[in-house]
Amino acid sequence: MSAFSAISEDIEHDRNEYTPGVEPQPTWCPGCGDFGVLKALKGAAAELGLSPEEMLVCTGIGCSGKLNSYFESYGFHTIHGRSLPIARAAKLANPGLTVVAAGGDGDGYGIGGNHFSHSARENHDMTYIVFNNEIFGLTKGQTSPTSPKGHKSKTQPHGSAKDPIRPLSQSLTAGASYIARTAAVNPNQAKDIIVEAIEHDGFSHIDFLTQCPTWNKDAKQYVPYIDINDSEDYEFDRTNRAEASEMMYETETVLHEGTVLTGRYYVDEERPSYGQEKRAIGEMPEEPLAERYFDDDHEWDRVYDTFLDRHK
């Protein structure tokens, strides 16, 4: 018998269940794109029939880090840039959990960039949502890793001399097996993409364009957007790495020319998730480790009987 019945029980859930009864009112600014992520995630969780208590939502620091304050589930609001290592360990400890990590573009592509690369490389079975508003919002408007070249801010008074990060291309190179971009202004597509990302067995990366009406007034509100999977102007095979790569490069380039492209860019259904790989080489148990601590019948090995002979 499982010690975690929220995981094993099959109950239908309403999207309202994901709205906390206390402090349900987000502190984000009016018009903030973060509302779009929250709404899409609630819609996706309901559609998937997930129990609030089989989900663990790990966030970083910044406006995006408040996501799990306004979403009813188990939550871990971590430290700046470190949502991924905490999230992926929780998944290894209890693969029954549905694990979602989220953070901003500074959190994920800047300070946490190392974890982003390696989590994608390892293909953990989890979803990573990056709130990309091309700015540091909560600290009041500094240039971020995705800010366009020439972007002026208090910390870059002469405009940024740096080209922005190419998050989709980087994700593909690193090894993510599901990569998409969506936008807060496109809630239906966003919800559908989150559903697919959670269902995908591997590392799903969603670059989520979230407009910051307060600190990034110059930026477009990401409208009008084009769904590349629906548009006849963009024909490509999203299961083909080379074609996906080209599509990503174009998307990242034209964003700063005023064209907002969104959609699914890359899907690899063949690649085993990290948990599968690790089990295949005998370095991860078949049963969730977390269950073992609640199983009174489990016989725990002790060193005296297992490893001590080699020292005699």
Added chain:
Amino acid sequence: MTTDELIWRIAGGSGDGIASTSQNFAKALMRSGLDVFTHRHYPSRIRGGHTYTEVRVSADPIRSRGDGYNFLLALGDSFARNPQENAYYGNEEVKPLSENLDDLDDGGVIVYDSGLLDTDDIPDFDQRVEEHGWHVYDIDLRTIAREHGREVMRNTAGVAVTCAIAGIEPEVIKSLMDDTMPEKVFEPNMSVFDDAYGVVTEEYDADAPDISIPSGSHDEEQVLISGSDAIAYGALDEGCRFIAGYPMTPWTEVFTIMSQNLPEVGGISEQVEDEIAAAALAIGASHAGVKAMSGSSGGGFALMSEPLGLAEMTETPVVLIEAMRAGPSTGMPTKTEQGDLEHVLYTSQGDSHRVVFAPADAEEAYRQTRRAFQIAYEYQIPSIVLYDQKNGGELQNVPASVFDEAPNPDLGSVITEAELADAPHDPSGKYNRFQHGVEDNVSPRSIPGQEGGRYLATGNEHMPAGHISESPDNRVNQVNRRMSKMETIRAELDADGGQRNFHHGPADADYGILTFGSQQGTAVEAVDRLNDEGESVKLLGVSELAPYPVEEVTGFIESVNEVLVVEMNASAQFRGLTQKELGRFGDKLSSLLKYNGNPFEPAEIVEGFVTSIVEDGRLPGHETKFVPAAGD
């Protein structure tokens, strides 16, 4: 020349198999009934560079390296650099011989591989041999090895020569080699052994040195174990089934042992991108209901500062291991020091509250790592096991029965789904996981996936259900609750029974020596010698550093006239901690410090005590340093 014990030093180059040969040698002698203790010296290089291991062998219990040594087996450095004239690193090829002469006792034995080493390269060699009465055996070990097998078997030839001279029964060594080597390697090694043994008995005077191996016997079965082994085994017996790490000397040993053993017991080891991730993974796994650990050495531990604070704030149990080496920065990667004490006590922003144990040796390492897990999971607090290159790598024999203990997979203070049904929740249905006014101020945690247990863990200050809050009232309540756990833990440790730390020597002694962690065994030997020489000294070796054993240390200091604090760093960190915790005794505590990368020898503590405390004189060399008490 002491004849009641053998201190055998095998020296060569990195990559020449010095560690494995010495380990087998030590284990063979342990099996024969003797007590053994090893000391390692090695460079931060893969191939080449002078390295040695000392094996101290005695019929009596030993807990330290000795003073100097009496038997040198100098092999060549197979990977030595070819020096240009005036190269600052000198002629590496002869270092296994030349570098070890200063510490060799008068009347000692030198065996060197004349196939690789030429004493003409060593200034005044013959003169020094005569002066010190050394017995020299120049034997072409390389050629013997080549004749019967491969060149690497010269280590076996060297061990055979050692046996012939020191009077060790060949069977003692051979049976161990039989156990550890595959047959096709074992056979040629036996030929090498017999040939080399024969060369000594037939062509040399093996009885010339006044040295003979003592004989001994053990009352019960022994195991040869290092501090690193013991830490890993403590973790495994405590039900730890998850480790995350990144390689760094000397912490890598614990990480390696865990990584090799965990899959066999259905656990998970993760080598990750950096130490920030490593600590964060351990926290993530623990949060999800698995007993987890991480660790590093100083530099990597610095990267763990922020996750460490997160564990304190979110009350996530985790055990972190810190293996000290000489700092600051990269320092001396393979040399020992106790300079990270303040680092582990205070690193990370805000008011720190964490448990720190500094075990002295393998047995304490096993027990205290287990205790560290128990406290971490019972009190939802990070526990740190602080050790160093010295006691991590020292091998010593310990009764196997030390490990004959029941496993303890208890997750500590957690709530079950059945209990959650009646537990307090906030109006939105979140479980009040961070409640005030609960027993011992520890609020049982729920585990993700449990029905009715959802809450928010956050590094921000938070309300009972986890909501972020900056309310002053709530803030004070939460800080008080978290910090109070340190007092509760201190009380629990004290309740375990009287003196928790290690006391040695006459209770009514006039003087005290106070030390912490890995120096304990050496200090024991020094205290015994001082008392034998008519001084009146006792020892307190502290291994519980946070929460600090205030009463126990106060009682010790009050009972003597003066205390010498012995530690391996340059800024007297342990003395500083003691004065801070006790709030007095500044005029009663002086320091004996060593920070040249090598651990204290017992004689250095004896000399430090006699010269500085008894005679009020000055220490002659600069190997150790005396810092007087305030106002002295």
